[in-house]
Amino acid sequence: MNVNGRHYRTIWIKEDDESVIRIIDQRRLPHEFTIEDLVTVDDMATAIKDMHVRGAGLIGAAAGYGMYLAALEAAGKSSFDDHLYAAAEKLMSTRPTAVNLSWAVKRQLEAVTKGDSPADKVAIAMRTANEIADEDADFCRRIGEHGVRLIEEIAAGKNGRPVNILTHCNAGWLAFVDYGSATSPIYAAFDRGIDVHVWVDETRPRNQGASLTAWELGQHGVPHTVIPDNAGGHLMQHGLVDIVIVGTDRTTYTGDVANKTGTYLKALAAKDNNVPFYVALPSSTFDWEIRDGVREIPIEERGPDEVVYIEGLCDGEIKRVLLTPAGSRAANYAFDVTPARLVTGLITERGICAANEEAILGLYPEHRG
Amino acid sequence: MNVNGRHYRTIWIKEDDESVIRIIDQRRLPHEFTIEDLVTVDDMATAIKDMHVRGAGLIGAAAGYGMYLAALEAAGKSSFDDHLYAAAEKLMSTRPTAVNLSWAVKRQLEAVTKGDSPADKVAIAMRTANEIADEDADFCRRIGEHGVRLIEEIAAGKNGRPVNILTHCNAGWLAFVDYGSATSPIYAAFDRGIDVHVWVDETRPRNQGASLTAWELGQHGVPHTVIPDNAGGHLMQHGLVDIVIVGTDRTTYTGDVANKTGTYLKALAAKDNNVPFYVALPSSTFDWEIRDGVREIPIEERGPDEVVYIEGLCDGEIKRVLLTPAGSRAANYAFDVTPARLVTGLITERGICAANEEAILGLYPEHRG
Numbered sequence: 001m002n003v004n005g006r007h008y009r010t011i012w013i014k015e016d017d018e019s020v021i022r023i024i025d026q027r028r029l030p031h032e033f034t035i036e037d038l039v040t041v042d043d044m045a046t047a048i049k050d051m052h053v054r055g056a057g058l059i060g061a062a063a064g065y066g067m068y069l070a071a072l073e074a075a076g077k078s079s080f081d082d083h084l085y086a087a088a089e090k091l092m093s094t095r096p097t098a099v100n101l102s103w104a105v106k107r108q109l110e111a112v113t114k115g116d117s118p119a120d121k122v123a124i125a126m127r128t129a130n131e132i133a134d135e136d137a138d139f140c141r142r143i144g145e146h147g148v149r150l151i152e153e154i155a156a157g158k159n160g161r162p163v164n165i166l167t168h169c170n171a172g173w174l175a176f177v178d179y180g181s182a183t184s185p186i187y188a189a190f191d192r193g194i195d196v197h198v199w200v201d202e203t204r205p206r207n208q209g210a211s212l213t214a215w216e217l218g219q220h221g222v223p224h225t226v227i228p229d230n231a232g233g234h235l236m237q238h239g240l241v242d243i244v245i246v247g248t249d250r251t252t253y254t255g256d257v258a259n260k261t262g263t264y265l266k267a268l269a270a271k272d273n274n275v276p277f278y279v280a281l282p283s284s285t286f287d288w289e290i291r292d293g294v295r296e297i298p299i300e301e302r303g304p305d306e307v308v309y310i311e312g313l314c315d316g317e318i319k320r321v322l323l324t325p326a327g328s329r330a331a332n333y334a335f336d337v338t339p340a341r342l343v344t345g346l347i348t349e350r351g352i353c354a355a356n357e358e359a360i361l362g363l364y365p366e367h368r369g
Numbered sequence: 370m371n372v373n374g375r376h377y378r379t380i381w382i383k384e385d386d387e388s389v390i391r392i393i394d395q396r397r398l399p400h401e402f403t404i405e406d407l408v409t410v411d412d413m414a415t416a417i418k419d420m421h422v423r424g425a426g427l428i429g430a431a432a433g434y435g436m437y438l439a440a441l442e443a444a445g446k447s448s449f450d451d452h453l454y455a456a457a458e459k460l461m462s463t464r465p466t467a468v469n470l471s472w473a474v475k476r477q478l479e480a481v482t483k484g485d486s487p488a489d490k491v492a493i494a495m496r497t498a499n500e501i502a503d504e505d506a507d508f509c510r511r512i513g514e515h516g517v518r519l520i521e522e523i524a525a526g527k528n529g530r531p532v533n534i535l536t537h538c539n540a541g542w543l544a545f546v547d548y549g550s551a552t553s554p555i556y557a558a559f560d561r562g563i564d565v566h567v568w569v570d571e572t573r574p575r576n577q578g579a580s581l582t583a584w585e586l587g588q589h590g591v592p593h594t595v596i597p598d599n600a601g602g603h604l605m606q607h608g609l610v611d612i613v614i615v616g617t618d619r620t621t622y623t624g625d626v627a628n629k630t631g632t633y634l635k636a637l638a639a640k641d642n643n644v645p646f647y648v649a650l651p652s653s654t655f656d657w658e659i660r661d662g663v664r665e666i667p668i669e670e671r672g673p674d675e676v677v678y679i680e681g682l683c684d685g686e687i688k689r690v691l692l693t694p695a696g697s698r699a700a701n702y703a704f705d706v707t708p709a710r711l712v713t714g715l716i717t718e719r720g721i722c723a724a725n726e727e728a729i730l731g732l733y734p735e736h737r738g
Contacts, residue, residue, distance in 0.1 A: 030697075214694050215694040218694050218697055227702075228631070237706070264606070265599065308595070310679055310690070310692070312678070321681025321682060323579050324571075324580070328594075331568075332596075335603075336599075
């Protein structure tokens with residue numbers, strides 16, 4: 001999507017130097033837009049581990065390009081494949097729970113080791129990395145094409161007034177290679193000239209809404225308003241939300257949706273006020289094993305410092321301030337699970353379906369028992 | 370309640386100098402505990418206006434003591450009553466929507482102007498100010514005596530495991546003269562030796578939970594954990610909340626509850642998980658006129674800076690940091706309304722009742738049509 005009027009992806013091969021990968025360093029957003037050059041597989045491992053890049057789709061693409069950097073390095077070594085396997089280990093250990101990461105690394109290993117020569121292997125690694133990134137962008141683009149129909153239908157009934165969309169956390173293009181999941185229908189609607197306005201939940205404790213979603217919507221020109229996570233219920237009670245669209249970190253084949261903490265509260269409010277509640281996801285986010293999301297999806301408990309402190313801009317510098325009394329404990333459950341009964345539908349790259357086993361397997365028959 | 374092991378109220382006449390009113394300056398909490406001396410009615414007006422003191426009950430008491438300071442000043446003037454009326458105007462203009470403020474000022478005017486001499490009038494003003502503060506503390510204490518029974522009942526079924534109570538915002542003793550409303554049953558339970566643990570919603574945007582509720586619970590020794598406002602639903606889904614107790618800024622005689630933004634979302638989650646949801650209030654908080662709280666209670670929209678910036682401690686100083694992108698708008702609806710159907714019961718100074726017209730008027734028959 002656009003930054004300062006120019007089109008960007010979150011990760012790409014440098015225009016005039018194929019040995020360099022460029023990323024947007026997301027740690028400085030929304031206060032600074034920084035492009036970082038990565039030249040070694042160690043650079044990429046650090047970028048993933050320290051969250052210069054984050055988000056399921058983008059982590060997969062970063063791992064793919066990391067393996068390409070590893071192939072470039074391996075071309076100068078006596079044993080190409082040994083170096084490649086060591087790099088694979090290194091990349092996979094950066095964020096062990098990210099499914100897309102190991103999937104991308106394995107795809108690269110399988111493709112590259114079939115090459116005839118070091119030069120051939122490097123070419124395969126570059127092609128595969130680009131394929132992984134292109135597929136991610138293409139899936140997200142298609143989510144937008146399906147999801148935009150929901151927004152068009154609402155717009156048709158609003159007599160020119162803007163369609164108000166509420167979203168939580170960042171399921172935007174910054175979490176993928178381009179377009180995003182939850183944001184893709186919004187960008188598609190905006191680009192077609194539909195009058196949209198987005199309520200952006202700030203999404204404590206890490207504030208990905210206030211810092212990332214608000215920034216990317218603003219850069220693309222989409223009208224939006226940042227709100228505390230507490231506000232959505234009031235807005236829905238008063239007819240100020242037409243549709244909720246969120247992303248997901250894992251969705252069961254029965255339609256239960258794990259997403260950033262607080263999503264469940266918004267789904268409850270949507271149900272109580274007859275506001276449609278949609279979840280946008282590429283098929284890679286489905287869990288084809290788990291039946292009961294609330295009981296079975298493990299919820300990561302992160303360190304309390306994300307609750308106790310917050311970062312922001314102060315006198316031109318990014319500073320961390322303490323929010324709580326010295327002796328108080330804090331807890332930080334990163335996700336929650338929204339039961340399928342509260343979800344109006346799922347927006348996937350293959351189309352929109354209801355959040356139940358029959359409808360999901362109808363779109364993905366290859367996963368039938 | 371206790372601070373550093375000593376009992377305090379939020380406002381009192383200085384022990385060795387009856388011409389001075391002391392308050393806890395709440396602007397520096399939770400990072401600094403500061404007692405401020407107020408000697409003129411202008412001092413008190415500033416303290417109310419700039420929120421050194423806040424909370425319905427405490428604002429009423431502050432206005433009462435402000436009128437006592439006005440009487441002390443008036444005793445040296447040619448026209449006692451003229452000065453008193455001017456002071457009343459000044460105090461009432463500090464926070465025009467606070468009902469307790471004008472109620473306390475009017476009570477003082479009515480009492481004091483009946484005095485025979487300046488000395489008599491000053492004595493009446495002091496007595497009335499103390500009465501207002503004592504009544505506030507007494508109502509809150511009685512809320513605790515009624516509400517503690519709910520906690521005792523839960524404790525009886527927990528085999529020695531702690532009773533987990535979730536609260537939102539600050540309906541603590543810092544918002545009243547002592548005890549608080551929502552916190553009063555919690556302090557009563559703790560003081561009786563019941564094992565309680567409180568989940569404290571941080572309560573963005575002004576973070577009264579993280580800064581005030583967590584501080585006062587900690588000072589009194591009550592075990593507690595600060596959580597993002599997004600976490601309560603997950604906790605309730607997993608059996609980690611036994612009861613929710615919140616305060617209210619205005620409750621209709623039909624049981625609709627206006628309280629700090631986000632309360633409605635917690636009430637929805639409580640209902641969805643069969644967690645009892647109680648609202649604690651002194652009778653002065655009932656609105657005997659409004660029937661439909663969601664449609665009729667006006668919701669204050671405050672400035673966006675409370676969302677865009679946050680204050681915290683950094684390098685020993687309280688600093689304000691920017692959270693959002695430069696061009697992003699923010700909205701700040703301060704309250705929301707929880708419909709009576711989501712409220713298990715109301716805890717008042719006269720006892721506990723269901724959140725409906727019949728039950729409320731049963732406790733307060735003097736307000737029957």
